[in-house]
Amino acid sequence: MSTAQPTVPDGMRADVELAQRGRSEMQFLQAMRAGLRPLQARLRERLEKEAALEEAAGDIARLREAADEVLAEDPRLGIAGAALRWNRAVLTPRAVDAFEERADELAPKAAPPAPEKIADRGEEAVPRYWRYEFHGTAGGWDGHEHMGFIHHELVYRYLLVPSFPGDIFGQRTRVAELAPRDTYTDICDLGCGTGQFTLKLAQAYPEARVTGVDLSLAELRYAQRRAAEAGTEWDLVRAPAEDTGLDGESFDLVASFILLHEMPPHAIRKVFAEAFRLLRPGGDLVFSDVAPYRLRSPYQAWYDDWDAENGHEPWWRTAATIDLVEVARTAGFTDIRQEALGQQSYPWVTVARKPMEGLA
Amino acid sequence: MPGFANDDAVHLDRPEHLDALFGITMELASELWVMRDRLAVIEQLLDERGTLTRDDIERTQPQGENAERLARERERFLTRVFESAARPGGK
Ligand SMILES: C[S@@+](CC[C@H](N)C(=O)[O-])C[C@H]1O[C@@H](n2cnc3c(N)ncnc32)[C@H](O)[C@@H]1O
Numbered sequence: 001m002s003t004a005q006p007t008v009p010d011g012m013r014a015d016v017e018l019a020q021r022g023r024s025e026m027q028f029l030q031a032m033r034a035g036l037r038p039l040q041a042r043l044r045e046r047l048e049k050e051a052a053l054e055e056a057a058g059d060i061a062r063l064r065e066a067a068d069e070v071l072a073e074d075p076r077l078g079i080a081g082a083a084l085r086w087n088r089a090v091l092t093p094r095a096v097d098a099f100e101e102r103a104d105e106l107a108p109k110a111a112p113p114a115p116e117k118i119a120d121r122g123e124e125a126v127p128r129y130w131r132y133e134f135h136g137t138a139g140g141w142d143g144h145e146h147m148g149f150i151h152h153e154l155v156y157r158y159l160l161v162p163s164f165p166g167d168i169f170g171q172r173t174r175v176a177e178l179a180p181r182d183t184y185t186d187i188c189d190l191g192c193g194t195g196q197f198t199l200k201l202a203q204a205y206p207e208a209r210v211t212g213v214d215l216s217l218a219e220l221r222y223a224q225r226r227a228a229e230a231g232t233e234w235d236l237v238r239a240p241a242e243d244t245g246l247d248g249e250s251f252d253l254v255a256s257f258i259l260l261h262e263m264p265p266h267a268i269r270k271v272f273a274e275a276f277r278l279l280r281p282g283g284d285l286v287f288s289d290v291a292p293y294r295l296r297s298p299y300q301a302w303y304d305d306w307d308a309e310n311g312h313e314p315w316w317r318t319a320a321t322i323d324l325v326e327v328a329r330t331a332g333f334t335d336i337r338q339e340a341l342g343q344q345s346y347p348w349v350t351v352a353r354k355p356m357e358g359l360a
Numbered sequence: 361m362p363g364f365a366n367d368d369a370v371h372l373d374r375p376e377h378l379d380a381l382f383g384i385t386m387e388l389a390s391e392l393w394v395m396r397d398r399l400a401v402i403e404q405l406l407d408e409r410g411t412l413t414r415d416d417i418e419r420t421q422p423q424g425e426n427a428e429r430l431a432r433e434r435e436r437f438l439t440r441v442f443e444s445a446a447r448p449g450g451k
Contacts, residue, residue, distance in 0.1 A: 020397065020417055021394055028390045028438075031393075032386075032438050035438025035439040038439055079382075082382045
């Protein structure tokens with residue numbers, strides 16, 4: 001029942017129907033993950049029995065070594081790795097094919113109402129690290145004109161929502177509501193993608209003017225469409241989060257949801273500095289991202305790291321080990337606190353304030 | 361000897377080839393699943409209507425009982441594929 005696909009997940013169109021091939025291929029990819037679960041449970045049992053893992057906890061490199069030793073002879077690890085890698089490698093191309101099979105019906109549902117209104121800082125502003133093939137997304141985030149739609153309506157619906165525990169959109173609502181003030185007037189969402197978190201911010205603070213920044217034009221185009229479907233409008237900007245080109249001191253809330261783990265540490269530092277610049281004195285920062293390894297169980301930390309390595313996540317380990325409190329402090333923020341909202345410390349939220357003038 | 365017939369050619373002799381072969385297996389499994397799903401849709405439509413067109417097959421979005429049965433079969437199919445692959449040497 002859990003893998004059947006009857007209801008429409010939160011925030012997705014009800015009228016997205018694939019042809020038989022596209023539908024069953026996407027469902028196959030989801031069932032692969034379900035089919036791997038018994039095997040992964042057995043791996044977990046073996047690892048959790050080992051004292052070696054407990055001893056290496058806190059040092060991810062040693063933890064990986066300890067696990068490799070325990071599992072050296074176990075073919076299940078290789079099978080799981082190869083299966084997940086293949087799954088990720090074909091996921092986007094399959095979703096693109098599924099879209100193309102129904103393009104006549106789906107393209108009109110994907111089209112942005114006013115694409116010329118999306119401000120664009122151009123190719124020159126795109127940092128080199130963003131060009132890596134994240135998550136095996138063939139062609140990157142911008143590999144198809146309607147990649148935003150394909151990603152949100154097909155990849156999320158068929159694979160991510162059924163495969164990941166917890167209400168992944170509810171999590172975004174809770175992070176939006178965690179911002180310290182009851183109302184905001186100007187909100188900036190960095191790395192907004194198709195607006196999954198942006199929409200939750202807009203709903204939590206309906207009186208605010210909302211700006212979304214992302215490097216992917218295709219994602220922004222579908223964000224614009226989703227805003228329109230929700231009866232609202234956002235200022236959308238294609239620019240790096242660490243160098244938005246937006247006016248300084250023009251926001252009272254700068255937020256992000258799972259942006260930081262896609263950037264190298266030097267860029268994370270720049271994003272905090274940019275958020276500081278964008279905020280008016282007294283303004284708030286709310287960044288939610290991956291859980292630090294030190295707060296995960298040894299098994300979970302091992303799994304995160306192994307999966308990131310196999311899943312084209314070049315910056316996960318650095319994001320899961322960086323001290324964001326220190327980063328925020330260095331950028332000038334005060335009142336810095338961190339909070340875990342769910343199991344195993346995910347979502348992991350950093351909240352901070354730009355001091356009022358003269359108090360810094 | 362190079363240039364002469366090789367009676368015992370071995371082509372897949374690198375570890376990467378195993379991964380490539382695994383990819384081929386998954387490709388076949390996926391295609392097999394697409395066929396099983398299609399057959400299930402055809403059977404369902406024949407049960408319900410006694411006749412069908414190609415477009416009926418494309419349009420059908422299995423719901424409720426049918427969707428759940430297919431999901432169970434998918435999961436069982438893939439669990440078997442992975443469990444069998446993992447058996448040698450596994451504890
Ligand atoms: C995992 S998605 C998260 C999207 C959205 N915030 C959500 O809640 O689902 C990460 C997004 O960050 C964007 N991104 C990655 N690096 C970026 C950067 N340096 N500047 C702006 N956007 C970036 C990607 O294009 C992608 O849309």
